[in-house]
Amino acid sequence: MALDKPYKDVPGTTIFDADQARIGYHLNQFCMSLMKHENRERWRADERAYLDEWPMTEEQKQAVLDRDYNRCIALGGNVYFLAKIFSTDGLSFQDAVSTMTGMSKEDYVQMMINGGRSPEGNRYLEDWK
Amino acid sequence: MARITAAVTTSHVPAIGAAMDLGKTEEPYWKPLFDGYQESRQWIKDNPPDVVILTFNDHATAFDLNIIPTFAIGCAETFKPADEGWGPRPVPTVHGHPELASHIAQSVIQQDFDLTIINKMDVDHGLTVPLSLLYGQPEEWPVKVIPLAVNVVHYPVPSGRRCLELGKAIRKAVETFDEDLNVHVWGTGGMSHQLQGPRAGLINKEWDNKFLDSLIDDPEGLAEMPHIDYVREAGSEGIELVMWMVARGALNPQVKLRHRFYHVPASNTAVGHLVLEN
Numbered sequence: 001m002a003l004d005k006p007y008k009d010v011p012g013t014t015i016f017d018a019d020q021a022r023i024g025y026h027l028n029q030f031c032m033s034l035m036k037h038e039n040r041e042r043w044r045a046d047e048r049a050y051l052d053e054w055p056m057t058e059e060q061k062q063a064v065l066d067r068d069y070n071r072c073i074a075l076g077g078n079v080y081f082l083a084k085i086f087s088t089d090g091l092s093f094q095d096a097v098s099t100m101t102g103m104s105k106e107d108y109v110q111m112m113i114n115g116g117r118s119p120e121g122n123r124y125l126e127d128w129k
Numbered sequence: 130m131a132r133i134t135a136a137v138t139t140s141h142v143p144a145i146g147a148a149m150d151l152g153k154t155e156e157p158y159w160k161p162l163f164d165g166y167q168e169s170r171q172w173i174k175d176n177p178p179d180v181v182i183l184t185f186n187d188h189a190t191a192f193d194l195n196i197i198p199t200f201a202i203g204c205a206e207t208f209k210p211a212d213e214g215w216g217p218r219p220v221p222t223v224h225g226h227p228e229l230a231s232h233i234a235q236s237v238i239q240q241d242f243d244l245t246i247i248n249k250m251d252v253d254h255g256l257t258v259p260l261s262l263l264y265g266q267p268e269e270w271p272v273k274v275i276p277l278a279v280n281v282v283h284y285p286v287p288s289g290r291r292c293l294e295l296g297k298a299i300r301k302a303v304e305t306f307d308e309d310l311n312v313h314v315w316g317t318g319g320m321s322h323q324l325q326g327p328r329a330g331l332i333n334k335e336w337d338n339k340f341l342d343s344l345i346d347d348p349e350g351l352a353e354m355p356h357i358d359y360v361r362e363a364g365s366e367g368i369e370l371v372m373w374m375v376a377r378g379a380l381n382p383q384v385k386l387r388h389r390f391y392h393v394p395a396s397n398t399a400v401g402h403l404v405l406e407n
């Protein structure tokens with residue numbers, strides 16, 4: 001029987017649940033490896049070769065190379081793990097998070113200063129149709 | 130006997146720590162936020178706890194996907210500030226209280242909470258930013274800290290009810306510890322924020338303020354709120370707020386509100402802060 005996942009009905013949002021964590025296990029563990037300085041150096045020297053050391057899917061590898069964070073999340077990534085990639089790139093959370101919204105960084109920062117994204121019209125999948 | 134006298138709840142946004150570490154607290158973007166903690170800094174000077182049980186979550190720092198404890202208590206002598214990818218924060222090493230922590234583990238597990246015992250753990254911004262907000266930038270933290278790590282990253286996370294009941298169990302444990310200690314329980318994380326996907330940047334001031342009202346006056350009612358309400362209304366990372374329930378559960382049903390503060394934004398996040406006394 002399918003488990004109850006009411007959060008599937010929230011637009012623009014992927015909940016990192018046990019199923020997502022299973023799909024993303026190697027992707028997220030690759031991210032964790034970037035916590036070590038020597039690994040960051042090897043990663044910077046040749047990203048593709050470094051990724052090939054991990055049993056990730058080709059789709060996951062390409063999403064990482066493209067820094068397509070929405071795609072990484074769809075493929076089982078979690079933002080706190082993906083943060084190891086964007087930190088290595090020298091990006092803040094705000095820099096990286098803005099790339100997932102389709103807004104420019106400047107517009108995103110301004111939206112936050114203006115009080116953030118309103119929940120109005122952003123609660124249910126139906127709201128975005 | 131040890132006793133719990135107060136709870137502090139606060140957001141633990143990493144950018145707040147960075148603003149302090151880089152000397153930006155007087156900048157127009159940050160000043161209103163730090164002004165909101167001045168009263169609490171004075172209060173904690175006037176009412177210094179011996180030990181803080183600090184409820185926080187690890188952000189893929191000490192725990193990767195190999196081991197994911199729902200509730201973990203730090204029983205070590207010391208906890209080092211973690212290197213989260215840009216070097217450890219320049220803050221003092223955190224000193225624990227192994228005797229009280231072990232006593233709590235023993236008591237709380239006997240009250241049917243399956244705590245994981247951690248004897249070696251580096252602590253990330255989730256734990257150090259709240260200390261910085263309340264204590265500023267001392268050479269040494271003037272308090273012992275027992276880290277209580279709650280999984281709020283990997284769903285399903287514990288319910289608000291479970292967290293409130295854990296707070297009650299911790300109180301029973303503390304009150305059976307023989308040493309005369311003034312103990313605080315802190316709850317950190319939140320408030321509304323979402324760090325992922327096209328809906329990132331969600332902030333819900335109205336919901337956040339109702340949450341603050343209910344945490345103060347109706348924690349039992351608030352404990353019934355399902356996860357989906359947190360996610361839909363306060364964003365996917367707003368779920369961190371269940372950790373505030375641990376702190377609230379450790380206090381009396383009726384509490385005295387000493388300080389309340391709310392501010393938007395800090396980076397991607399709404400910042401909330403309460404000081405409650407028994």
